[in-house]
Amino acid sequence: xxxxxxxxxxxxxxxxxxxxxxxxxxxxxxxxxxxxxxxxxxxxxxxxxxxxxxxxxxxxxxxxxxxxxxxxxxxxxxxxxxxxxxxxxxxxxxxxxxxxxxxxxxxxxxxxxxxxxxxxxxxxxxxxxxxxxxxxxxxxxxxxxxxxxxxxxxxxxxxxxxxxxxxxxxxxxxxxxxxxxxxxxxxxxxxxxxxxxxxxxxxxxxxxxxxxxxxxxxxxxxxxxxxxxxxxxxxxxxxxxxxxxxxxx
Amino acid sequence: xxxxxxxxxxxxxxxxxxxxxxxxxxxxxxxxxxxxxxxxxxxxxxxxxxxxxxxxxxxxxxxxxxxxxxxxxxxxxxxxxxxxxxxxxxxxxxxxxxxxxxxxxxxxxxxxxxxxxxxxxxxxxxxxxxxxxxxxxxxxxxxxxxxxxxxxxxxxxxxxxxxxxxxxxxxxxxxxxxxxxxxxxxxxxxxxxxxxxxxxxxxxxxxxxxxxxxxxxxxxxxxxxxxxxxxxxxxxxxxxxxxxxxxxxxxxxxxxxxxxxxxxxxxxxxxxxxxxxxxxxxxxxxxxxxxxxxxxxxxxxxxxxxxxxxxxxxxxx
Numbered sequence: 001x002x003x004x005x006x007x008x009x010x011x012x013x014x015x016x017x018x019x020x021x022x023x024x025x026x027x028x029x030x031x032x033x034x035x036x037x038x039x040x041x042x043x044x045x046x047x048x049x050x051x052x053x054x055x056x057x058x059x060x061x062x063x064x065x066x067x068x069x070x071x072x073x074x075x076x077x078x079x080x081x082x083x084x085x086x087x088x089x090x091x092x093x094x095x096x097x098x099x100x101x102x103x104x105x106x107x108x109x110x111x112x113x114x115x116x117x118x119x120x121x122x123x124x125x126x127x128x129x130x131x132x133x134x135x136x137x138x139x140x141x142x143x144x145x146x147x148x149x150x151x152x153x154x155x156x157x158x159x160x161x162x163x164x165x166x167x168x169x170x171x172x173x174x175x176x177x178x179x180x181x182x183x184x185x186x187x188x189x190x191x192x193x194x195x196x197x198x199x200x201x202x203x204x205x206x207x208x209x210x211x212x213x214x215x216x217x218x219x220x221x222x223x224x225x226x227x228x229x230x231x232x233x234x235x236x237x238x239x240x241x242x243x244x245x246x247x248x249x
Numbered sequence: 250x251x252x253x254x255x256x257x258x259x260x261x262x263x264x265x266x267x268x269x270x271x272x273x274x275x276x277x278x279x280x281x282x283x284x285x286x287x288x289x290x291x292x293x294x295x296x297x298x299x300x301x302x303x304x305x306x307x308x309x310x311x312x313x314x315x316x317x318x319x320x321x322x323x324x325x326x327x328x329x330x331x332x333x334x335x336x337x338x339x340x341x342x343x344x345x346x347x348x349x350x351x352x353x354x355x356x357x358x359x360x361x362x363x364x365x366x367x368x369x370x371x372x373x374x375x376x377x378x379x380x381x382x383x384x385x386x387x388x389x390x391x392x393x394x395x396x397x398x399x400x401x402x403x404x405x406x407x408x409x410x411x412x413x414x415x416x417x418x419x420x421x422x423x424x425x426x427x428x429x430x431x432x433x434x435x436x437x438x439x440x441x442x443x444x445x446x447x448x449x450x451x452x453x454x455x456x457x458x459x460x461x462x463x464x465x466x467x468x469x470x471x472x473x474x475x476x477x478x479x480x481x482x483x484x485x486x487x488x489x490x491x492x493x494x495x496x497x498x499x500x501x502x503x504x505x506x507x508x509x510x511x512x513x514x515x516x517x518x519x520x521x522x523x524x525x526x527x528x529x530x531x532x533x534x535x536x537x538x539x540x541x542x543x544x545x546x547x548x549x550x551x552x553x554x555x556x557x558x559x560x561x562x563x564x565x566x
Contacts, residue, residue, distance in 0.1 A: 130363075141346075
Protein backbone atom coordinates (compact mmCIF):
# COMPACT_ATOMS: atom_id res chain seq x y z
CA UNK A 1 0.00 0.00 0.00
CA UNK A 2 1.08 3.51 -0.78
CA UNK A 3 0.58 6.43 1.62
CA UNK A 4 0.15 9.96 0.36
CA UNK A 5 0.84 12.81 2.78
CA UNK A 6 -0.19 16.40 2.12
CA UNK A 7 2.26 18.98 3.45
CA UNK A 8 1.52 22.70 3.56
CA UNK A 9 4.03 25.54 3.69
CA UNK A 10 2.92 27.97 6.38
CA UNK A 11 4.30 30.82 8.48
CA UNK A 12 6.37 29.15 11.21
CA UNK A 13 4.38 28.61 14.41
CA UNK A 14 6.89 30.67 16.42
CA UNK A 15 6.43 33.79 14.29
CA UNK A 16 4.24 36.54 15.68
CA UNK A 17 2.23 37.43 12.59
CA UNK A 18 1.62 41.04 11.62
CA UNK A 19 -1.31 42.31 9.66
CA UNK A 20 -0.31 44.32 6.56
CA UNK A 21 -0.93 48.05 6.68
CA UNK A 22 -3.27 47.86 3.67
CA UNK A 23 -5.32 45.13 5.43
CA UNK A 24 -4.91 42.77 2.48
CA UNK A 25 -3.51 39.96 4.58
CA UNK A 26 -0.67 39.17 6.95
CA UNK A 27 2.97 39.96 6.27
CA UNK A 28 4.74 36.92 4.79
CA UNK A 29 7.72 38.63 3.12
CA UNK A 30 10.94 37.84 4.95
CA UNK A 31 9.06 35.65 7.44
CA UNK A 32 10.27 32.18 8.36
CA UNK A 33 8.17 29.50 6.67
CA UNK A 34 7.90 25.88 7.81
CA UNK A 35 5.85 22.76 7.33
CA UNK A 36 2.46 22.95 9.03
CA UNK A 37 3.02 21.15 12.38
CA UNK A 38 0.03 18.84 11.92
CA UNK A 39 1.43 17.78 8.54
CA UNK A 40 4.76 16.89 10.16
CA UNK A 41 2.78 14.56 12.38
CA UNK A 42 1.21 13.17 9.20
CA UNK A 43 4.60 12.50 7.60
CA UNK A 44 5.81 10.85 10.81
CA UNK A 45 2.77 8.56 10.93
CA UNK A 46 3.28 7.48 7.31
CA UNK A 47 6.93 6.75 8.01
CA UNK A 48 6.04 4.65 11.05
CA UNK A 49 3.58 2.66 8.94
CA UNK A 50 6.36 2.06 6.42
CA UNK A 51 8.73 0.96 9.16
CA UNK A 52 6.07 -1.47 10.41
CA UNK A 53 5.62 -2.83 6.90
CA UNK A 54 2.03 -1.63 6.48
CA UNK A 55 3.06 0.83 3.77
CA UNK A 56 5.60 0.39 0.97
CA UNK A 57 6.00 3.94 -0.27
CA UNK A 58 5.44 7.39 1.23
CA UNK A 59 4.71 10.22 -1.21
CA UNK A 60 4.67 13.85 -0.01
CA UNK A 61 2.46 16.32 -1.90
CA UNK A 62 2.51 20.07 -1.54
CA UNK A 63 0.46 22.67 -3.37
CA UNK A 64 1.29 26.27 -4.03
CA UNK A 65 4.25 28.43 -5.00
CA UNK A 66 7.60 27.02 -6.19
CA UNK A 67 9.04 27.38 -2.65
CA UNK A 68 6.72 24.58 -1.49
CA UNK A 69 9.56 22.40 -2.85
CA UNK A 70 11.37 23.20 0.40
CA UNK A 71 8.45 21.80 2.39
CA UNK A 72 8.53 18.64 0.29
CA UNK A 73 12.30 18.40 0.86
CA UNK A 74 11.66 18.53 4.60
CA UNK A 75 9.32 15.55 4.26
CA UNK A 76 11.89 13.74 2.09
CA UNK A 77 14.59 14.43 4.67
CA UNK A 78 12.35 12.91 7.34
CA UNK A 79 12.16 9.78 5.16
CA UNK A 80 9.43 10.16 2.53
CA UNK A 81 10.37 8.47 -0.76
CA UNK A 82 9.38 11.07 -3.32
CA UNK A 83 7.47 14.28 -3.78
CA UNK A 84 4.84 15.86 -5.97
CA UNK A 85 4.48 19.61 -6.25
CA UNK A 86 1.27 21.07 -7.62
CA UNK A 87 2.73 24.40 -8.57
CA UNK A 88 0.68 27.58 -8.85
CA UNK A 89 0.89 31.20 -7.77
CA UNK A 90 -2.90 31.31 -7.42
CA UNK A 91 -4.55 31.56 -4.01
CA UNK A 92 -5.66 28.05 -3.09
CA UNK A 93 -8.66 27.58 -0.81
CA UNK A 94 -9.44 24.22 0.84
CA UNK A 95 -12.05 23.17 -1.75
CA UNK A 96 -9.55 23.77 -4.56
CA UNK A 97 -6.81 21.94 -2.65
CA UNK A 98 -9.16 18.99 -2.13
CA UNK A 99 -9.93 18.91 -5.87
CA UNK A 100 -6.24 19.02 -6.76
CA UNK A 101 -5.44 16.29 -4.25
CA UNK A 102 -8.27 14.20 -5.65
CA UNK A 103 -6.67 14.41 -9.10
CA UNK A 104 -3.32 13.36 -7.62
CA UNK A 105 -4.96 10.50 -5.70
CA UNK A 106 -6.68 9.17 -8.82
CA UNK A 107 -3.26 9.10 -10.48
CA UNK A 108 -1.29 7.65 -7.55
CA UNK A 109 -3.93 5.31 -6.08
CA UNK A 110 -2.76 5.37 -2.46
CA UNK A 111 -4.45 3.21 0.18
CA UNK A 112 -4.23 5.99 2.72
CA UNK A 113 -4.04 9.77 2.50
CA UNK A 114 -2.87 11.60 5.60
CA UNK A 115 -3.39 15.33 6.17
CA UNK A 116 -3.02 17.64 9.14
CA UNK A 117 -6.36 18.33 10.82
CA UNK A 118 -5.87 22.03 10.20
CA UNK A 119 -3.27 24.44 8.89
CA UNK A 120 -2.09 26.95 11.44
CA UNK A 121 -2.39 29.85 8.98
CA UNK A 122 -6.03 29.85 7.86
CA UNK A 123 -7.19 27.51 10.68
CA UNK A 124 -9.84 26.13 8.31
CA UNK A 125 -9.90 22.44 9.26
CA UNK A 126 -11.58 21.38 6.01
CA UNK A 127 -9.31 19.85 3.39
CA UNK A 128 -9.21 16.24 4.62
CA UNK A 129 -12.97 16.02 5.03
CA UNK A 130 -13.50 17.62 1.61
CA UNK A 131 -11.07 15.23 -0.07
CA UNK A 132 -12.87 12.29 1.55
CA UNK A 133 -16.19 13.63 0.24
CA UNK A 134 -14.91 14.13 -3.31
CA UNK A 135 -13.41 10.62 -3.41
CA UNK A 136 -16.39 9.03 -1.64
CA UNK A 137 -13.95 7.63 0.93
CA UNK A 138 -14.40 7.32 4.68
CA UNK A 139 -12.64 9.81 6.92
CA UNK A 140 -11.04 9.57 10.32
CA UNK A 141 -10.39 13.10 11.52
CA UNK A 142 -8.46 14.34 14.59
CA UNK A 143 -6.65 11.01 14.93
CA UNK A 144 -4.61 10.25 18.03
CA UNK A 145 -4.05 6.54 17.31
CA UNK A 146 -4.01 4.49 14.12
CA UNK A 147 -3.94 0.72 13.64
CA UNK A 148 -4.06 -0.78 10.14
CA UNK A 149 -5.28 -4.37 9.71
CA UNK A 150 -7.28 -6.43 7.19
CA UNK A 151 -7.99 -3.62 4.78
CA UNK A 152 -9.34 -1.44 7.57
CA UNK A 153 -8.05 1.31 9.79
CA UNK A 154 -8.98 1.47 13.45
CA UNK A 155 -8.64 5.06 14.50
CA UNK A 156 -8.97 6.73 17.87
CA UNK A 157 -10.14 10.32 17.50
CA UNK A 158 -9.91 13.28 19.85
CA UNK A 159 -13.48 14.53 20.26
CA UNK A 160 -14.98 17.18 22.52
CA UNK A 161 -16.00 14.75 25.24
CA UNK A 162 -12.85 12.58 25.19
CA UNK A 163 -11.84 9.84 22.78
CA UNK A 164 -13.79 7.89 20.20
CA UNK A 165 -12.64 4.86 18.21
CA UNK A 166 -13.99 4.11 14.76
CA UNK A 167 -13.22 1.50 12.12
CA UNK A 168 -13.11 2.55 8.50
CA UNK A 169 -12.62 0.75 5.21
CA UNK A 170 -9.45 1.50 3.22
CA UNK A 171 -8.73 3.44 1.12
CA UNK A 172 -9.43 6.28 3.50
CA UNK A 173 -8.51 9.75 4.66
CA UNK A 174 -6.84 10.38 7.99
CA UNK A 175 -6.33 13.79 9.57
CA UNK A 176 -3.87 14.10 12.42
CA UNK A 177 -4.26 15.53 15.89
CA UNK A 178 -1.44 16.53 18.22
CA UNK A 179 -1.14 13.35 20.24
CA UNK A 180 -0.80 10.95 17.28
CA UNK A 181 2.99 10.92 17.51
CA UNK A 182 6.05 13.08 17.99
CA UNK A 183 7.69 13.81 14.63
CA UNK A 184 11.35 12.93 14.19
CA UNK A 185 14.06 15.40 13.30
CA UNK A 186 15.81 14.88 9.98
CA UNK A 187 19.43 13.80 10.38
CA UNK A 188 22.15 15.51 8.37
CA UNK A 189 22.83 12.42 6.19
CA UNK A 190 19.11 12.17 5.48
CA UNK A 191 18.95 15.85 4.58
CA UNK A 192 21.76 15.23 2.07
CA UNK A 193 20.03 12.12 0.75
CA UNK A 194 16.75 14.01 0.35
CA UNK A 195 18.39 16.31 -2.20
CA UNK A 196 18.60 13.40 -4.62
CA UNK A 197 15.05 12.16 -4.14
CA UNK A 198 12.69 12.98 -7.03
CA UNK A 199 10.04 15.69 -6.97
CA UNK A 200 7.57 15.72 -9.87
CA UNK A 201 5.91 19.00 -10.74
CA UNK A 202 2.38 19.32 -12.08
CA UNK A 203 -0.01 22.27 -12.32
CA UNK A 204 -3.73 22.83 -11.74
CA UNK A 205 -4.05 23.19 -15.53
CA UNK A 206 -2.33 19.87 -16.21
CA UNK A 207 -4.62 18.24 -13.63
CA UNK A 208 -7.64 19.96 -15.20
CA UNK A 209 -8.84 21.55 -11.96
CA UNK A 210 -10.53 24.95 -11.66
CA UNK A 211 -9.06 26.57 -8.54
CA UNK A 212 -10.94 29.88 -8.63
CA UNK A 213 -11.51 31.04 -5.02
CA UNK A 214 -15.07 30.95 -3.72
CA UNK A 215 -14.38 33.23 -0.79
CA UNK A 216 -13.15 36.74 -1.35
CA UNK A 217 -11.11 38.18 1.49
CA UNK A 218 -12.32 41.75 1.86
CA UNK A 219 -9.92 42.68 4.62
CA UNK A 220 -7.70 41.29 7.35
CA UNK A 221 -7.45 43.20 10.59
CA UNK A 222 -5.88 42.92 14.00
CA UNK A 223 -8.24 41.82 16.74
CA UNK A 224 -9.03 44.36 19.44
CA UNK A 225 -6.17 44.55 21.94
CA UNK A 226 -6.83 43.39 25.47
CA UNK A 227 -5.89 45.81 28.21
CA UNK A 228 -4.14 43.49 30.61
CA UNK A 229 -1.05 43.66 32.71
CA UNK A 230 -2.47 44.72 36.10
CA UNK A 231 -1.09 42.87 39.09
CA UNK A 232 -2.48 42.39 42.57
CA UNK A 233 -0.35 41.89 45.68
CA UNK A 234 -2.26 39.20 47.55
CA UNK A 235 -4.94 36.55 47.29
CA UNK A 236 -7.20 38.62 49.57
CA UNK A 237 -6.88 41.57 47.21
CA UNK A 238 -7.61 39.30 44.21
CA UNK A 239 -10.82 37.93 45.74
CA UNK A 240 -11.85 41.44 46.74
CA UNK A 241 -11.34 42.73 43.18
CA UNK A 242 -13.19 39.78 41.64
CA UNK A 243 -16.12 40.34 43.99
CA UNK A 244 -16.34 44.12 44.10
CA UNK A 245 -14.63 45.48 40.98
CA UNK A 246 -15.15 42.84 38.29
CA UNK A 247 -18.23 41.35 40.02
CA UNK A 248 -17.67 37.91 38.53
CA UNK A 249 -17.78 35.82 41.72
CA UNK B 250 -32.99 31.73 1.92
CA UNK B 251 -33.95 29.51 4.83
CA UNK B 252 -31.46 28.38 7.42
CA UNK B 253 -30.87 24.78 8.53
CA UNK B 254 -29.03 24.22 11.80
CA UNK B 255 -27.60 20.75 12.40
CA UNK B 256 -28.37 19.94 16.04
CA UNK B 257 -25.68 18.42 18.19
CA UNK B 258 -26.89 15.87 20.73
CA UNK B 259 -26.15 12.48 22.23
CA UNK B 260 -29.55 10.95 21.35
CA UNK B 261 -30.81 11.93 24.81
CA UNK B 262 -30.28 15.66 25.18
CA UNK B 263 -29.59 18.64 22.97
CA UNK B 264 -26.06 19.99 23.47
CA UNK B 265 -25.75 23.62 24.38
CA UNK B 266 -23.53 24.39 21.37
CA UNK B 267 -26.66 23.98 19.24
CA UNK B 268 -28.19 26.99 20.99
CA UNK B 269 -25.17 29.10 19.98
CA UNK B 270 -25.50 27.98 16.36
CA UNK B 271 -29.19 28.84 16.53
CA UNK B 272 -28.23 32.31 17.76
CA UNK B 273 -26.13 32.75 14.61
CA UNK B 274 -29.12 31.52 12.59
CA UNK B 275 -31.30 34.18 14.27
CA UNK B 276 -28.80 36.85 13.26
CA UNK B 277 -29.01 35.68 9.66
CA UNK B 278 -32.80 35.85 9.88
CA UNK B 279 -32.67 39.39 11.28
CA UNK B 280 -30.41 40.40 8.41
CA UNK B 281 -32.96 39.15 5.88
CA UNK B 282 -32.37 35.41 5.84
CA UNK B 283 -35.29 33.03 5.92
CA UNK B 284 -37.00 30.79 8.45
CA UNK B 285 -34.93 28.56 10.70
CA UNK B 286 -35.22 24.79 10.74
CA UNK B 287 -33.24 22.42 12.89
CA UNK B 288 -32.17 18.90 11.91
CA UNK B 289 -32.10 16.29 14.64
CA UNK B 290 -30.58 13.11 13.20
CA UNK B 291 -29.86 10.18 15.47
CA UNK B 292 -31.17 6.95 16.87
CA UNK B 293 -34.27 6.95 19.09
CA UNK B 294 -33.89 10.67 19.53
CA UNK B 295 -37.46 11.95 19.39
CA UNK B 296 -36.96 13.41 22.86
CA UNK B 297 -34.15 15.57 21.53
CA UNK B 298 -36.35 16.76 18.67
CA UNK B 299 -39.11 17.62 21.12
CA UNK B 300 -36.80 19.69 23.27
CA UNK B 301 -35.39 21.38 20.14
CA UNK B 302 -38.96 22.26 19.17
CA UNK B 303 -39.25 24.29 22.39
CA UNK B 304 -36.32 26.52 21.45
CA UNK B 305 -37.49 30.02 20.61
CA UNK B 306 -37.55 31.12 17.00
CA UNK B 307 -37.67 27.83 15.09
CA UNK B 308 -40.11 27.05 12.32
CA UNK B 309 -39.62 23.28 12.07
CA UNK B 310 -37.59 20.51 13.60
CA UNK B 311 -36.72 17.79 11.11
CA UNK B 312 -36.36 14.42 12.80
CA UNK B 313 -34.42 11.65 11.04
CA UNK B 314 -34.13 8.47 13.08
CA UNK B 315 -31.87 5.66 11.92
CA UNK B 316 -29.31 3.42 13.58
CA UNK B 317 -26.78 4.79 11.08
CA UNK B 318 -27.02 8.24 12.70
CA UNK B 319 -26.45 7.12 16.28
CA UNK B 320 -22.80 8.15 16.34
CA UNK B 321 -23.01 10.99 13.83
CA UNK B 322 -20.54 9.41 11.42
CA UNK B 323 -19.91 11.95 8.68
CA UNK B 324 -20.07 9.33 5.91
CA UNK B 325 -23.67 8.52 6.86
CA UNK B 326 -24.94 11.92 7.95
CA UNK B 327 -23.51 14.07 5.12
CA UNK B 328 -25.76 12.52 2.42
CA UNK B 329 -28.84 13.39 4.52
CA UNK B 330 -27.78 17.03 4.89
CA UNK B 331 -26.94 17.18 1.18
CA UNK B 332 -30.41 15.85 0.33
CA UNK B 333 -32.01 18.60 2.43
CA UNK B 334 -29.67 21.34 1.15
CA UNK B 335 -31.65 22.49 -1.94
CA UNK B 336 -34.33 23.97 0.36
CA UNK B 337 -31.82 26.12 2.23
CA UNK B 338 -29.48 29.02 1.64
CA UNK B 339 -27.54 28.35 4.83
CA UNK B 340 -26.34 25.21 6.57
CA UNK B 341 -24.99 25.83 10.06
CA UNK B 342 -23.32 23.77 12.75
CA UNK B 343 -21.37 24.76 15.84
CA UNK B 344 -17.56 24.67 15.65
CA UNK B 345 -17.30 21.49 17.69
CA UNK B 346 -15.41 18.33 16.76
CA UNK B 347 -18.69 16.92 15.40
CA UNK B 348 -19.42 20.06 13.35
CA UNK B 349 -15.85 20.27 12.09
CA UNK B 350 -15.96 16.64 11.04
CA UNK B 351 -19.28 16.81 9.20
CA UNK B 352 -19.64 20.20 7.55
CA UNK B 353 -16.62 20.26 5.18
CA UNK B 354 -17.81 16.90 3.86
CA UNK B 355 -21.23 18.42 3.20
CA UNK B 356 -19.69 21.52 1.61
CA UNK B 357 -17.50 19.54 -0.78
CA UNK B 358 -20.44 17.37 -1.86
CA UNK B 359 -22.30 20.61 -2.66
CA UNK B 360 -19.21 22.04 -4.40
CA UNK B 361 -19.09 25.05 -2.07
CA UNK B 362 -16.47 26.40 0.32
CA UNK B 363 -17.15 26.14 3.99
CA UNK B 364 -16.71 29.25 6.09
CA UNK B 365 -15.05 27.94 9.24
CA UNK B 366 -15.51 29.18 12.78
CA UNK B 367 -17.50 32.32 11.96
CA UNK B 368 -17.21 34.89 14.75
CA UNK B 369 -19.42 37.63 13.26
CA UNK B 370 -22.08 37.91 10.59
CA UNK B 371 -21.80 41.25 8.75
CA UNK B 372 -24.38 40.59 6.07
CA UNK B 373 -26.04 37.69 4.27
CA UNK B 374 -22.84 36.87 2.43
CA UNK B 375 -20.08 38.48 4.49
CA UNK B 376 -18.58 36.97 7.61
CA UNK B 377 -15.69 37.48 10.01
CA UNK B 378 -13.48 34.59 11.03
CA UNK B 379 -10.28 34.36 13.06
CA UNK B 380 -7.10 33.19 11.33
CA UNK B 381 -3.55 32.64 12.59
CA UNK B 382 -4.71 31.52 16.04
CA UNK B 383 -6.91 34.59 16.36
CA UNK B 384 -4.02 36.98 15.76
CA UNK B 385 -5.88 38.30 12.75
CA UNK B 386 -9.53 38.57 11.78
CA UNK B 387 -10.47 37.99 8.15
CA UNK B 388 -13.62 39.43 6.62
CA UNK B 389 -14.69 37.11 3.82
CA UNK B 390 -17.45 37.27 1.25
CA UNK B 391 -18.92 34.06 -0.14
CA UNK B 392 -20.05 33.75 -3.74
CA UNK B 393 -21.44 30.23 -3.25
CA UNK B 394 -25.20 29.62 -3.62
CA UNK B 395 -25.34 27.59 -0.40
CA UNK B 396 -23.40 28.93 2.52
CA UNK B 397 -22.00 26.26 4.80
CA UNK B 398 -20.88 27.73 8.11
CA UNK B 399 -19.44 26.46 11.34
CA UNK B 400 -19.96 29.08 14.04
CA UNK B 401 -17.85 29.93 17.04
CA UNK B 402 -20.04 29.37 20.09
CA UNK B 403 -18.41 32.04 22.22
CA UNK B 404 -19.27 34.71 19.63
CA UNK B 405 -23.02 33.98 19.64
CA UNK B 406 -24.71 33.91 23.06
CA UNK B 407 -27.09 30.96 23.30
CA UNK B 408 -30.74 31.49 22.40
CA UNK B 409 -33.43 30.64 24.97
CA UNK B 410 -34.06 26.91 25.16
CA UNK B 411 -37.74 27.53 25.83
CA UNK B 412 -40.63 29.63 24.61
CA UNK B 413 -40.95 28.10 21.14
CA UNK B 414 -43.44 25.64 19.71
CA UNK B 415 -42.02 24.43 16.42
CA UNK B 416 -43.50 21.49 14.56
CA UNK B 417 -41.58 18.22 14.64
CA UNK B 418 -41.59 16.70 11.18
CA UNK B 419 -40.33 13.18 10.58
CA UNK B 420 -38.17 12.78 7.50
CA UNK B 421 -36.79 9.66 5.89
CA UNK B 422 -33.23 8.55 6.50
CA UNK B 423 -30.55 7.99 3.90
CA UNK B 424 -29.19 4.83 5.54
CA UNK B 425 -25.62 3.77 6.05
CA UNK B 426 -22.81 4.22 3.55
CA UNK B 427 -21.28 1.09 5.02
CA UNK B 428 -17.70 2.34 5.07
CA UNK B 429 -17.31 3.38 8.68
CA UNK B 430 -18.45 2.08 12.03
CA UNK B 431 -18.31 3.30 15.57
CA UNK B 432 -16.49 0.95 17.95
CA UNK B 433 -16.30 2.68 21.33
CA UNK B 434 -15.95 5.95 23.15
CA UNK B 435 -14.08 6.88 26.28
CA UNK B 436 -15.83 10.01 27.38
CA UNK B 437 -14.91 11.76 30.58
CA UNK B 438 -17.64 11.72 33.16
CA UNK B 439 -17.71 14.90 35.11
CA UNK B 440 -20.22 16.60 37.35
CA UNK B 441 -18.66 19.91 36.40
CA UNK B 442 -20.12 22.29 33.82
CA UNK B 443 -19.04 21.83 30.22
CA UNK B 444 -15.81 23.65 29.39
CA UNK B 445 -17.14 25.65 26.45
CA UNK B 446 -20.28 26.89 28.21
CA UNK B 447 -19.07 27.27 31.82
CA UNK B 448 -19.35 30.66 33.53
CA UNK B 449 -15.98 30.16 35.22
CA UNK B 450 -13.02 28.17 33.89
CA UNK B 451 -9.85 27.29 35.79
CA UNK B 452 -7.01 25.97 33.65
CA UNK B 453 -3.68 24.48 34.62
CA UNK B 454 -0.47 24.40 32.64
CA UNK B 455 2.94 22.84 32.74
CA UNK B 456 3.52 24.60 36.08
CA UNK B 457 1.08 22.14 37.70
CA UNK B 458 3.87 19.55 37.46
CA UNK B 459 1.56 16.53 37.65
CA UNK B 460 -2.01 15.33 37.14
CA UNK B 461 -2.49 14.83 40.91
CA UNK B 462 -1.78 18.51 41.48
CA UNK B 463 -4.89 19.39 39.47
CA UNK B 464 -6.70 18.65 42.77
CA UNK B 465 -5.61 22.13 43.78
CA UNK B 466 -7.69 23.50 40.92
CA UNK B 467 -10.62 21.19 41.63
CA UNK B 468 -11.06 22.55 45.14
CA UNK B 469 -11.37 26.11 43.89
CA UNK B 470 -13.47 24.95 40.93
CA UNK B 471 -15.94 23.35 43.35
CA UNK B 472 -16.35 26.63 45.18
CA UNK B 473 -16.90 28.63 42.00
CA UNK B 474 -18.88 26.07 39.99
CA UNK B 475 -16.09 26.17 37.44
CA UNK B 476 -15.04 23.87 34.61
CA UNK B 477 -11.43 22.71 34.48
CA UNK B 478 -9.23 23.23 31.44
CA UNK B 479 -5.58 22.91 30.57
CA UNK B 480 -2.89 24.18 28.25
CA UNK B 481 -1.54 22.00 25.48
CA UNK B 482 1.67 21.54 27.48
CA UNK B 483 -0.27 20.00 30.36
CA UNK B 484 -2.16 17.67 28.01
CA UNK B 485 0.97 16.66 26.10
CA UNK B 486 2.68 15.93 29.43
CA UNK B 487 -0.17 13.55 30.24
CA UNK B 488 -1.41 15.46 33.30
CA UNK B 489 -4.99 15.53 32.00
CA UNK B 490 -6.89 14.10 28.97
CA UNK B 491 -7.12 15.82 25.59
CA UNK B 492 -10.65 17.11 26.10
CA UNK B 493 -9.31 19.60 28.67
CA UNK B 494 -7.22 21.45 26.08
CA UNK B 495 -8.00 25.13 25.61
CA UNK B 496 -6.36 26.80 22.62
CA UNK B 497 -6.10 27.29 18.87
CA UNK B 498 -6.54 23.61 18.08
CA UNK B 499 -8.41 22.64 21.24
CA UNK B 500 -11.47 24.29 22.72
CA UNK B 501 -12.30 27.97 22.46
CA UNK B 502 -13.75 29.37 25.67
CA UNK B 503 -14.95 32.82 26.71
CA UNK B 504 -16.28 32.54 30.27
CA UNK B 505 -17.07 35.40 32.63
CA UNK B 506 -13.96 34.46 34.57
CA UNK B 507 -10.89 32.56 33.36
CA UNK B 508 -8.20 31.64 35.87
CA UNK B 509 -4.90 30.53 34.31
CA UNK B 510 -2.70 28.67 36.77
CA UNK B 511 0.90 27.85 35.94
CA UNK B 512 0.29 28.68 32.28
CA UNK B 513 2.93 30.79 30.53
CA UNK B 514 0.56 32.01 27.82
CA UNK B 515 1.78 30.73 24.43
CA UNK B 516 -0.01 32.33 21.44
CA UNK B 517 -1.76 29.03 20.82
CA UNK B 518 -3.24 29.06 24.31
CA UNK B 519 -4.22 32.74 24.26
CA UNK B 520 -6.13 32.00 21.04
CA UNK B 521 -8.48 29.80 23.03
CA UNK B 522 -9.28 32.10 25.95
CA UNK B 523 -8.47 35.75 25.30
CA UNK B 524 -12.10 36.67 24.73
CA UNK B 525 -12.93 35.78 28.33
CA UNK B 526 -14.53 38.68 30.21
CA UNK B 527 -12.11 38.67 33.13
CA UNK B 528 -8.76 36.89 33.13
CA UNK B 529 -6.76 36.03 36.24
CA UNK B 530 -3.19 34.74 35.88
CA UNK B 531 -1.22 32.97 38.58
CA UNK B 532 2.39 32.32 37.63
CA UNK B 533 5.75 32.46 39.33
CA UNK B 534 7.44 34.04 36.30
CA UNK B 535 6.52 37.72 36.26
CA UNK B 536 7.64 37.94 32.61
CA UNK B 537 5.15 35.24 31.51
CA UNK B 538 3.12 36.46 28.48
CA UNK B 539 -0.12 35.41 30.18
CA UNK B 540 0.15 38.52 32.40
CA UNK B 541 -0.10 40.80 29.34
CA UNK B 542 -3.72 39.68 28.80
CA UNK B 543 -4.65 39.24 32.47
CA UNK B 544 -6.91 41.72 34.26
CA UNK B 545 -5.53 40.54 37.58
CA UNK B 546 -2.17 38.85 37.85
CA UNK B 547 -0.50 37.34 40.88
CA UNK B 548 3.19 36.58 40.71
CA UNK B 549 4.01 33.68 42.98
CA UNK B 550 4.12 29.97 43.66
CA UNK B 551 0.83 28.36 42.67
CA UNK B 552 1.30 25.63 45.28
CA UNK B 553 1.06 28.34 47.93
CA UNK B 554 -1.46 30.59 46.19
CA UNK B 555 -4.11 28.01 45.28
CA UNK B 556 -4.65 26.78 48.88
CA UNK B 557 -4.74 30.43 49.97
CA UNK B 558 -7.35 31.18 47.31
CA UNK B 559 -9.39 28.18 48.42
CA UNK B 560 -9.24 29.35 52.04
CA UNK B 561 -10.07 32.96 51.17
CA UNK B 562 -13.10 31.89 49.11
CA UNK B 563 -14.21 29.66 52.00
CA UNK B 564 -13.79 32.50 54.50
CA UNK B 565 -15.82 34.94 52.40
CA UNK B 566 -18.45 32.34 51.56
